[in-house]
Amino acid sequence: MNGFGTIITGIGVLFLFLGNLGVLRLPDVYNRIQAGTKCTTLGAFLAILGIGILEPSWFWKACLIALFVMATNPISSHAIARASNKIGVPLCHKTVVDQTKDFKKDRKT
Amino acid sequence: MPEVKYKTIHRMRSFAYLFFILFISWLALTSSFQWQELSIGVFISFALSLVLHKNYLALGFPPLSIKRLVFIIIYMIMLFKEIVVANIDVAYRVIHPKMPIKPGIVLIKTGLKQDIAKMILANSITLTPGTFTLDILGDTLLIHWINVQSQKTDETTKMIGERFEKYLRVIFAE
């Protein structure tokens, strides 16, 4: 059980590191949000769950924190992404398509 | 905002869900089964859900049944699998020296009616491979896609939204 918890925590920590690396490396705001949300959500979930397995009396509270992080992290990232889309933060040069204008046309009617 | 009349059954349903969630959170926070703790938890959950259940009526919770419960469990298992795939995908794109990304912003349509169903769909899309919900208006969602494969709205709907919608449509059917 101890080794299992250690491995789960290790995978979580690795994903947290990769998410942070993605925030540094990727080219524009939206891609950074992608890496920052996905990797850190699963990373934090697995790391906290692994601690819960290592310390059985903490398990339920750790589960509650993990579920809370999993529910709120997409929402806060979504709020930031929506704000940057509305104020028109520029996209990077690799972008192939941008259909925001069609959406805005819908938004007015 | 127009006044909507809610039936008693809707009020009772909202009350029951809220009471259940609050009581489970209380159990997880205290992690003990002594009768003092349990009775305080029941009292606080009851009072809070009595006061607050009106605010959750507009979300439109569906009634509970065995079929819905089974579909919710299947949905959660599938969502977890998709999240793991998404993470490996993003990690590959981050580590790769040339960063093989082809980002773009596309539209998709959804057929879901309730607000809570749309919220769950948007959050699921956020957590799955390469896609991210930017904005939502009526039945249209604005999606940022890290590896664009199609630009027509019909095809993008099929590729991004369909795998979740077929479960959510059963869970949130009237």
Add this chain to the structure above:
Amino acid sequence: MSGTIIFIYLAFIGAGIFLCLLRMLKGPTASDRAVAVDTITTTVVALLVFLGFVFKRYVYLDVALVYSLLAFVGLVAIARFLEKGI
């Protein structure tokens, strides 16, 4: 869990937070900085739970819970500010 493994995990988390701080310093727009803060807060919640395990203190879990709650509210407030101004 032995001391070496704890050291390696803490080093990974610390390096990740350092990379995010670099992005926060560089970030061309305000949104980039907000994203970096978002990522740092999630990492710090995991770090708090991990430190609670290392020091065997139960109270760190409460701290992590309240910290994640406040970070969520604060980030939504920052997003509203970016969208409309004060």
